[in-house]
Amino acid sequence: MDLLGALGALVRVAETGSFSAVARERQVSQSAVTRQIGQLEQHFGVRLFHRTTRRLSLTDDGEKLLGHARRLLEMAEAMEEDVGHQSSTPTGLVRVGVRAAGARFLAIRVPLLLARHPGLKIELVVHDQFGDMIEERLDLALYQGELNDSSLRVRRIRMVDQAVVAAPAYLEQHGAPATPADLAEHACLIHDTGPDSDLWHFTRGDQTMSVRVSGNFIANNSAPVRAAALAGHGIAMLPELQVVDDLHSDRLVSLLGEYPTQRLPLCLVYPSQRNLASRTRVVMDFLIEQARQLSAALATGSEMTPASHEMLDVDC
Numbered sequence: 001m002d003l004l005g006a007l008g009a010l011v012r013v014a015e016t017g018s019f020s021a022v023a024r025e026r027q028v029s030q031s032a033v034t035r036q037i038g039q040l041e042q043h044f045g046v047r048l049f050h051r052t053t054r055r056l057s058l059t060d061d062g063e064k065l066l067g068h069a070r071r072l073l074e075m076a077e078a079m080e081e082d083v084g085h086q087s088s089t090p091t092g093l094v095r096v097g098v099r100a101a102g103a104r105f106l107a108i109r110v111p112l113l114l115a116r117h118p119g120l121k122i123e124l125v126v127h128d129q130f131g132d133m134i135e136e137r138l139d140l141a142l143y144q145g146e147l148n149d150s151s152l153r154v155r156r157i158r159m160v161d162q163a164v165v166a167a168p169a170y171l172e173q174h175g176a177p178a179t180p181a182d183l184a185e186h187a188c189l190i191h192d193t194g195p196d197s198d199l200w201h202f203t204r205g206d207q208t209m210s211v212r213v214s215g216n217f218i219a220n221n222s223a224p225v226r227a228a229a230l231a232g233h234g235i236a237m238l239p240e241l242q243v244v245d246d247l248h249s250d251r252l253v254s255l256l257g258e259y260p261t262q263r264l265p266l267c268l269v270y271p272s273q274r275n276l277a278s279r280t281r282v283v284m285d286f287l288i289e290q291a292r293q294l295s296a297a298l299a300t301g302s303e304m305t306p307a308s309h310e311m312l313d314v315d316c
Contacts, residue, residue: 001043004076006036007069010048013037014066015271017056021134040065077276090279091119097141097269099128100223101242106142106290108245113286120279128193128221133271139280141269142287144239155268155284157291162261163240164200165252169232177235180211180259187234188213192220200237202259209259237261244294266291 012022013033023030041048048062058066098106103126110122125136133141133152147154166176177183180202190198190213197218201210215234219225222238229236230251246252268284270276 001039002036003043004073006040007065008073009033009036010040010062010066011069011073013049013056014058014062016134018134019056025134025137027137089119090117090277090282092277092279093121093123094139094277094280094283095123095125095137096283097125097127097131097133097136097138097143099142099144099239100126100221101144101239102142104223104226105241105244105294106287109290113283117279117282120282122283133269139270139277140283140287143267143269144241145264147267147269153270155270156265157268157288158266158294159263160266161240161263162237163243163247164235164237164255164261165229165243165247166235166255167230167232167252168250170229170234171253173232176253176255180209180256183211183213183235186213186215187217188215189225189228189234189236190215190218191222191225191236191238192218201262202256203262204259241266241294 009022009026012025013019016022016025019033019037020030023033026033037048044061044065046061046065047059048065050057050059096106103124106124110124114120114122125138143154144160174186177186180200183200188198188200198213199210200213201208203209213235217225217228217233219228222242225236226238226242226246228234229238230246235255243252247254268287270280270284
């Protein structure tokens with residue numbers, strides 16, 4: 001029996017409450033995970049789980065073994081890192097969940113990381129709503145906003161704004177709004193994220209203001225909103241992550257700079273600190289590096305270029 005592998009399966013089944021979820025996560029059959037748990041039960045001579053058609057819970061013996069398993073796996077991970085196995089040459093697939101705004105930002109930058117580590121593979125799983133990381137078999141997710149889920153690790157890497165933008169062609173024909181209230185006279189491109197998607201929020205000093213905008217173009221994904229803005233069809237409010245390159249190349253112009261929009265944290269989300277593969281850590285470091293460069297580029301108006309892995313992050 002592969003004791004460490006079986007103990008790892010025990011930990012993940014306990015955390016997810018599902019044999020099938022762990023099977024999908026490990027890309028094996030559900031019977032293979034069940035067999036590992038059965039081998040542990042036979043080896044230790046105890047029953048580890050209470051099983052019903054609706055619920056899966058640890059027995060007292062299962063709780064005891066779970067504590068030992070976690071400590072042993074953490075020690076094994078530390079040993080792996082100390083010896084340096086895999087750390088210098090990360091290989092394998094890392095699945096990263098990301099919204100459309102982040103997907104475009106990463107798609108033109110990930111090749112930098114793949115050039116450094118030829119054995120690495122990255123798959124972007126693009127959704128506009130945050131889903132179940134276990135069901136999606138995600139190693140990481142790049143998420144903008146507050147996330148309250150005690151089962152996940154959340155690492156805040158920077159605060160991000162929404163950018164109010166338009167193409168030069170639109171501004172030449174219609175002019176630029178001087179205040180948020182002026183948006184009522186413009187065609188606005190609306191990203192439908194739910195109720196009040198047409199209510200745009202701004203601040204100035206201690207004052208907060210909300211403006212109801214209107215327009216004849218609505219999309220439930222930010223990518224077509226950006227495309228419509230680039231084509232000169234109106235004014236859009238989009239994540240700065242999505243339009244930073246357009247602003248630097250003058251394809252889009254930033255508007256209402258004296259009226260900041262609502263700021264939200266940009267976070268890396270992952271299922272657990274334990275058993276985090278070195279390839280996943282390498283991708284995390286790269287995303288933090290790119291976020292640092294984004295901050296510098298927005299602050300100075302300079303182009304983003306590859307830089308060292310300087311990590312400016314806090315847990316949230």
